[in-house]
Amino acid sequence: MANNKEICLSATERVYHSRAADTLVCYHREMTKILMDSEYLFSKAQKAKINSSDNIEHKTKNNALGKRIVDNAYDNILTTLKQQIFNNQPNIEPYFSHHNSQVMQLAKLGYLSALAYSSDNVFNNHSPLQKQQEKEITRDLFQLIGFDADKAFGHITTSHILACYEILWALRNLKTLPMAIARHPKSRDLVADKKAFELFNMSVGDILSIGEKLHERGIFDDVSHLTCRGTGMTRTMHLGKLLVPISRFEFWKKAMDILGLGYDNLIALPIDETFRTDTNKTKEIILRLIEQGEPILGVIGVLGSPTYGSIDMLKPLFELREECSRKFNSSFYIHIDASQLGYMRSLFLDKNNRIIPYEILSKKLKKEAPELELQPDVYDSFTYLSLADSVSFEPFQAGFSPYPTGIVCIKDARMSRFLANPPKVCPEQADAAYEIDGIQSAPAVASIWSIHQLYSFNSLGFGLHAQTLWAARVKLEQVLNKAKEIKRNGKSYIIKPLLTSDFNKLSFAIVIKGNRSLDVQNNLNKAIYENLVLQSNHKQDLNLLTLCARNSDDIPAKLCHDCDLDKSEWQEVKHLNLLQLTMKDAEKCGDQQIEEGYQYIKQVVLSALKNQFIKE
Known part of the structure; x- marks a missing residue:
């Protein structure tokens, strides 16, 4: 053979x-x-x-x-x-291919090799080889984030969705522990000096430290049975509000529903004019909740919005938590959704995996890629990532691993106890897995591991790849801004870049010159998208992005103005359709490839006109 x-x-x-x-x-x-x-x-x-x-x-x-x-x-x-x-x-071959892009060759090799030798596609938790692969992957990510690898906990999940569900599951279990401690006769002395409100707002570190004492007394499982894990969510277990960016509201709404926390306890954080989570309004919301005596279950930050491509300003969020702890003796959990851009932190680390000072990194980027301009708040968001309680990744979004996989990284490994299943029916059984799904795809794990063997996650390794993708988005935006009008049957169509992201997403609208109707423009861009779906056999790589008053307030009104539309049009229609692409292929970042990308977009528009998807 x-x-x-x-x-x-x-x-x-x-x-x-x-x-x-x-x-x-x-x-x-x-x-x-x-x-x-x-x-x-x-x-x-x-x-x-x-x-x-x-x-x-x-x-x-x-x-x-x-x-x-x-x-x-x-x-x-x-x-x-x-x-x-x-x-x-396809009649129109995908060019950028966000969800149909070529993954790296070594990732394919790892995936196919593992599939050939693990034909049932199962990642065995008791396999020394596969567990070693997972351990090496998570240790790389601990170093990338800035966590202490000896104190952190992480593992691979079947998707990023489950990684986030797992974090919320652990957080729910953790937050009900102080109340259970107060109820148990052998542990209530540990929190005797705390009022009810203080029990709901204890810091993660304090809860985990008390949990250590429960282990020392041999009553951790007994007390855990008094948490929501044993009793279910009772009326006395009001865990408070989970604060999430509006761009991820629907995602976390489903998680709150599944875990029985109720999406009435979800607060959507508004965005500012840059389409980032509004830090001032976030601060107002948190301080108001504390003043009202309302517990805060946690706050979610986003390192790269999947909707807007923007990077939340994380530094003010960490500073706010410190301020609340110092002034009001109230703390909250912070999880960072880094599914989109987590791996891009490599760009900010030197060969010794230390943070590169802002001035040095800015000069380096200007020398190597003059079109790039590093904003201080973006720099701070990446460099302050180590202050998070947990971070979740999605290797697929980094462009080097087949879908689906997710990775969860938790700063304090003691939190993994809230992911296990105490007590065991049969104590002689092997230890239960610390995860929500219990099984992963062996080929997917092998593909991630292969890339982790190839790259060092710093500015000399994967950071070069990240820099290339960032530069490609900027170059393409510049080409679109200078592009000539597309003429068809006496009408002129303009490709108008809008909603500039902080990294590798580019959103734009196709605008009819002289048009003053937002409905007409929205229908135009929707028709272009629908035609592309048919012509590319559902392999399209342009997404249809809809900004509405519910997810963006009135901020898109400025974008309407950029399209020569009156403000009254936005007030009447209340939604704006854009086309969005994501740069993931580092081989399409040269000047020639950028020009080909522009020609592809032009072809997409002309195809819709030719096939009468647009009423001319």
Whole structure:
């Protein structure tokens, strides 16, 4: 039998950088061989063969007729795959490909190799090799964030969504512990000096320290049973409000519903004119809650909004928590959603993984990429990340790992106790996994691990990749600003960049010159998007972004003004449609590739006009 690793490498190298049908058929053919050959890697001696006459191995080895049957089935599979490929050739080939982009070659190799040797796709928590891979990945991220690797806890989840659910799950369990301590006769002395309001607003560190004392007394499981984990959410367990940016409101609303916390306890933090979470209004909300005696379950910060592409100003948030703790003896948990740009912190670290001073980094960027300008508040958000209680990542968004995977990193490993399941029905059983989903994809973990072996996560490693993507977005924006009008049937169409992000997202609108109706402009951009969906066979890489009064207040009114629309149009329509792309492919960042990107956008617009998606 051929060496599976060599076949996998060969197939991966041939398919990389190419989407030709013949190449993909070759790829499918060789991967099918791997998967069929892998049947021989597993012993069947201990398996009951219900019908040995249907066993592929038996047929292949013992009779020619069976071999022909297998060969015919194999050919039928490949014929079907080839037909699917040809039938799905898009009229408009995706260029930027946010959700259909090529991942890095080494990530593909890691994924396919693991799939060949782990055919059921299961990440085994008791596998020394796979656990070692996970450990190396999380230690890299602890170093990237600035956590103490010896005191932190982290692991890989099946998606970033579950990573965030897991954080909220642990936070819910943690916040009900002080009340349980006050109720248990053997532990109430630990919080005897605290009032009810103080119990609801204890700092994470104080709660975990008291939890240590419960372990010393041997009553942690008994007290945990009095938390929401054992009793459910009772009327006395009012954990207060969870504050989240408006851009992630629906995401966390679902989490509050699932965990029984109620989305009435969710407060949406408004955005400012830069589409970042408004720090002044956030401060007002938090101080008002403290004044009203309302507990704060936690505050969510976003390092790269998936909607706007903006980076929250995190430094003022950490300073506010310190102020509340000092003045009001009230603290709150801070989780940072770094799914979009967490890995980009590499850009801010030197070869020794220390923070590069702002002045030095600014000069370095100006020398290497003159079009880049590092804002002090963006610098602070990345460099203050280590003050968070937890951070979640999504490697897919960094452009180097297949979907889906998520990673959760918690500063204090003691918090992992609130993710376990006490007490065990059978104490002799192996330790339970500290996670919400219990199982991951082995190939996905292997793909992440492969990239972590390739890159150092500092300015000399993955930081160079991050810098390239950032520069590409700026260059493309400059090209669009200078682009000539697109003329069609006596009308002129302008590509108008709007809502400039802090990193690699670019939002723009197609504007009809002389148009004064927001409805007409919205319909135009929606039609362009819908045409692209059809012409690219659902592989489109432009998203339709809708800004409305509910998620953006009246801030988009300024964008309407930039499109030569009256303010009254916004007041009447109350929503604005934009097209958005995300730069993830570092190989499309040269001047020629940027020009090709512009031509792609132009082609998308002309295609919609040609196919009569837009009433001219």
